[in-house]
Amino acid sequence: MSIVLSCDKLNKKYGPTYALRDLDMQLEENVIYGLLGRNGAGKTTLLNIIAGGILANDGSIEIRGNKLEKGELPEDFCFVRENNKHFGGARVIEALQLAANFHPHWDWTFAHKLLQTFGLDPNQKIKQLSRGTESLVGITIGLASRAALTLFDEPVHGLDVLMREKFYKELLEDYANYPRTILLSTHLIDEIAPVAERVYIMDQGSLLLHDEINRIRMAAYLIRGNSDAVASFTEGKRVLHTESYGHGKLAAIFEMLNEGDRQQARQLDITIEHLTLQKFFSYLIEGGH
Numbered sequence: 571m572s573i574v575l576s577c578d579k580l581n582k583k584y585g586p587t588y589a590l591r592d593l594d595m596q597l598e599e600n601v602i603y604g605l606l607g608r609n610g611a612g613k614t615t616l617l618n619i620i621a622g623g624i625l626a627n628d629g630s631i632e633i634r635g636n637k638l639e640k641g642e643l644p645e646d647f648c649f650v651r652e653n654n655k656h657f658g659g660a661r662v663i664e665a666l667q668l669a670a671n672f673h674p675h676w677d678w679t680f681a682h683k684l685l686q687t688f689g690l691d692p693n694q695k696i697k698q699l700s701r702g703t704e705s706l707v708g709i710t711i712g713l714a715s716r717a718a719l720t721l722f723d724e725p726v727h728g729l730d731v732l733m734r735e736k737f738y739k740e741l742l743e744d745y746a747n748y749p750r751t752i753l754l755s756t757h758l759i760d761e762i763a764p765v766a767e768r769v770y771i772m773d774q775g776s777l778l779l780h781d782e783i784n785r786i787r788m789a790a791y792l793i794r795g796n797s798d799a800v801a802s803f804t805e806g807k808r809v810l811h812t813e814s815y816g817h818g819k820l821a822a823i824f825e826m827l828n829e830g831d832r833q834q835a836r837q838l839d840i841t842i843e844h845l846t847l848q849k850f851f852s853y854l855i856e857g858g859h
Contacts, residue, residue, distance in 0.1 A: 571598040571599050571600070571601070572598070572599045572634070573596050573597070573598060573599075573632075573634070573635070574597050574598065574599050574633065574634060574718065574719055574751045575595070575596070575597040575620065575631070575632070575633060575644070575719060575751070576595070576596050576597075576631070576632040576635075577593060577594060577595040577596075577616075577620070577629065577630075577631050578594055578629055578630050578631075578632070579592050579593070579594065579628060579629040579630070580592075580593040580594075580616070580619060580626045580628070580629035580630075580631070581593075581626060581627045581628040581629055582612075582615055582619065582624070582626050582627055582775075583627050588774075588775045589612050589615040589775050590612050590615055590616060590619070590626070590775045590776075591774075591775040591776050592629075592776070593612075593616065593629070593775070593776065593777060594777070595616075595770060595777065595780075597719070597751050597753060598751070599751055600749035600750060600751060601751060601752075601767050601768060602741075602745060602752045602754070602765060602766050602767050602768075603751075603752065603753045603754065603766055603767070603768050603769065603770065604753075604754050604755075604756065604759070604762040604763075604765070604766035604768070604769040604770070604783075605617075605753055605754065605755040605756070605769070605770050605772065606755075606756065606757065606759050606762070606769055606770065606771045606772065606851060607755075607757065607771060607772035607773055607855075608757060608773065608855065609757065611772040611773050611774065611775070612772050612774070612775040612776075613723070613755040613772055614652065614723055614724075614755070615775075616772070617649065617721050617723050617753075617755060619631070620644070620649075620721065621643070621647075621649040621721065622638075622641050622642060622643045623649075625640055625641070633645065633647075633719070644719055645718075646673075646674065646675070646717050646718040646719065647717050647718070647719045647720075647721075648669075648673060648711070648712055648715040648717035648719070648720045648721070649720075649721045649723070650708040650709065650711060650712035650720070650721065650722045650723065650725060651708065651723055652723045652724045652727055653704075659695055659696075659697060660695070660696055661692065661693050661694060661695055661696070662685075662690055662691065662692045662693070662694055662695075662696065662699075662707055663692035663693065665696055665707060665711070666681055666692075666707075666710065666711065666714070669711045669714075669715060670714075672715075673714075673715040673716070673717055675715065675716035675717065675718075675748075676714055676715055676716065677714050677716055678714075680713065680714050680716075680744065681710060681714035684709070684710040684713060684714060684740065685710065687736060687740065688706040688709070688710065688733065688736065690703065690706055690707065690710065700728065701727065701728035702727075702728030702729045702730070702733065703728075704728070705725060705726060705727050705728050705729055706729070706733065706737075708722075708725060709722075709725050709737050712725065713740060713741060713744055716744075716748050716750065717750065718750050718751065719750070719751050719753075720750060720751070720752045720753070721752075721753045721755070722752070722753070722754045722755060723755045724755055724756060724757075725737065725754065725756070726756065726758065726761075734761065738761070738764070738765050741765065742765060754766060759847045759848050759850075759851045760846060760847050760848045763783050763787075763847050766783055767782065767783060768780070768781065768782050768783065769781065769783060769786070771851065771854060771855075773855050778854055778855070779854060783847075785826075786824075786847065786850060787844065787847070788826065789824050789825055789826045789827075790822070790823075790824055790844065790845040790847070790849075790850040791822070791823050791824075791825070791827065791842050791843065791844060791845060792820060792821075792822055792842075792843050792844075792845050792849075793820065793821045793822075793823060793835075793840055793841070793842055794818065794819075794820045794821075794840065794841045794843075795818060795819070795835075795838060795839055795840035795841060796817060796818060796819070796838070796839065796840075797814060797817060797818060797819040799838035799839065799840055800812075800818075800819040800820070800821050800838075800840060801819070802838065803831075803834060803835060803838055803840055804821050804823055807823050807825040808823060808824045808825050809821050809822070809823050809857075810822040810823065810824055810850070810853040810854055810856075810857045811853040811856060811857060822845055822849070822850070822853040824850070824854070827842070
């Protein structure tokens with residue numbers, strides 16, 4: 571697959587504090603990515619640098635092998651910000667009309683369908699919308715743009731479960747018919763898991779992990795048993811977290827287990843269960859310091 575976006579050694583400092591530190595990232599063509607991290611991890615800073623809203627102190631960005639110059643925007647690109655207040659006093663339909671002018675693959679039929687699906691009033695002013703409804707306007711723009719590279723920054727902010735599910739459903743259905751590269755920045759890892767094929771996990775401006783969602787599912791385990799047995803079993807494995815209770819111990823590991831490992835676990839009377847992705851995310855972040 572060809573590389574759509576490549577970030578190389580990006581650094582961004584605010585005074586002595588690094589918002590991004592030596593960050594490398596590559597996005598392949600026609601893949602849905604999740605960009606995961608707690609608030610303040612650097613996700614929005616990264617997206618704003620890619621979108622030309624702020625400048626990195628060091629590093630470079632390439633779009634399809636061509637280096638972006640300072641302030642230059644990628645072609646056929648859509649960035650849905652967490653906050654749409656820059657539309658000011660515009661009505662919803664005017665915000666869509668403005669967006670349509672910038673996106674060559676804009677689909678008005680799809681845009682009107684999304685307005686209905688999300689229950690949006692095209693004549694309402696953006697500044698009068700609730701936080702969740704404002705997010706739905708951004709989602710509509712991001713999906714209807716059909717841009718080859720689409721970035722969403724916390725797109726489901728303020729939405730209830732029903733509306734979040736509607737968004738994911740519309741995204742997956744449209745992606746199946748019109749594949750493109752999509753990056754979803756969020757902290758809701760369990761929700762993004764059925765949608766994203768791969769994830770980047772960030773903390774304190776650095777990337778902790780880049781992997782396929784399915785591989786994480788298959789390699790994230792919670793081990794439980796006698797303290798000595800757990801210590802013996804986890805030796806040489808990537809341990810994210812340990813916790814003692816009485817004579818027992820539990821350990822979160824990130825490791826592909828083979829039949830030999832499972833046989834050893836049976837001999838040591840150890841239980842093995844899959845970690846939820848949210849728990850894996852928490853343990854990875856905690857262990858990253």
